[in-house]
């Protein structure tokens with residue numbers, strides 16, 4: 833695991849990332865037979881990027897499931913997007929992005 837961002841993220845973003853990484857790792861444990869797993873979270877001018885990749889058995893394109901759908905929904909819910917790419921015999925990469933505008937902390941409303 834590397835490249836963890838410094839600084840705060842909005843709570844919903846943090847929780848969505850946590851839920852996505854949990855499901856990705858659960859899939860790796862259950863299905864992948866991987867030897868190596870890499871997790872990266874980076875935040876830069878182009879926004880946030882999460883990558884969880886493994887060198888396991890992969891899966892055929894067209895594979896669907898509740899976990900794969902849930903990860904996409906977590907990212908859609910914070911204004912981002914996520915893809916899951918399995919390559920049979922080679923591994924799987926979960927790749928999510930969130931645009932910079934969705935990472936700004938919510939405006940504080942001052943009491944009048």
Ligand SMILES: Nc1ncnc2c1ncn2[C@@H]1O[C@H](COP(=O)(O)OP(=O)(O)O)[C@@H](O)[C@H]1O
Nearest residue numbers: 859860863864890891895896897898899900924
């Ligand atoms: N990292 C992975 N390595 C290999 N196969 C995977 C991986 N992630 C998902 N899959 C495949 O995609 C299917 C759908 O995943 P998911 O929607 O999470 O459902 P579930 O984990 O309940 O089977 C899995 O059953 C498995 O065949």
Ligand SMILES: [Mg+2]
Nearest residue numbers: 858859899900
């Ligand atoms: Mg799953």
